[in-house]
Amino acid sequence: MERKEKTLNGFTLPELMVTAVIIILVFLGMLLGLIKCLELHELSRNSFLAVSAVKTKVEDIKNAALTDLVTTYNNVTFTTPDLNGIGVSYVDNTNPDLFKITVAFCWRQKNGRIVGEDQNLNGRVDGGEDANGNGILDSPVEIVSYIYNP
Numbered sequence: 001m002e003r004k005e006k007t008l009n010g011f012t013l014p015e016l017m018v019t020a021v022i023i024i025l026v027f028l029g030m031l032l033g034l035i036k037c038l039e040l041h042e043l044s045r046n047s048f049l050a051v052s053a054v055k056t057k058v059e060d061i062k063n064a065a066l067t068d069l070v071t072t073y074n075n076v077t078f079t080t081p082d083l084n085g086i087g088v089s090y091v092d093n094t095n096p097d098l099f100k101i102t103v104a105f106c107w108r109q110k111n112g113r114i115v116g117e118d119q120n121l122n123g124r125v126d127g128g129e130d131a132n133g134n135g136i137l138d139s140p141v142e143i144v145s146y147i148y149n150p
Contacts, residue, residue, distance in 0.1 A: 053080035077123030104142040
């Protein structure tokens with residue numbers, strides 16, 4: 001009679017190490033994805049707050065007397081609670097029959113990223129901030145409106 005040898009079932013050390021590396025890489029990928037989702041959530045929330053502030057400022061300007069627009073709202077800054085940033089409004093009256101109103105808001109994310117051209121958040125165009133050379137601070141959150149002066 002022949003004797004059968006018992007085979008040992010199990011994993012070898014190299015197989016366990018490869019599995020552990022794969023699991024760690026998957027976990028790190030999921031962790032980086034979660035961090036990116038949190039950053040995008042903050043950007044979305046801050047964008048919403050900035051849009052609300054800009055809309056409110058545009059409505060204030062539209063409800064103001066036409067004779068006071070330039071003196072009251074041209075190159076004037078404003079802030080909003082819960083958001084580390086500054087907004088600025090511009091009134092272009094080169095055409096006396098049609099006022100061009102531009103309102104923009106720039107802010108700093110928690111990770112330090114500045115959204116908009118105002119890199120030091122002071123509400124003024126400083127050296128190197130005006131990327132497109134139009135003389136005003138621009139931002140992804142910006143509303144341009146026109147007011148007709150009859």
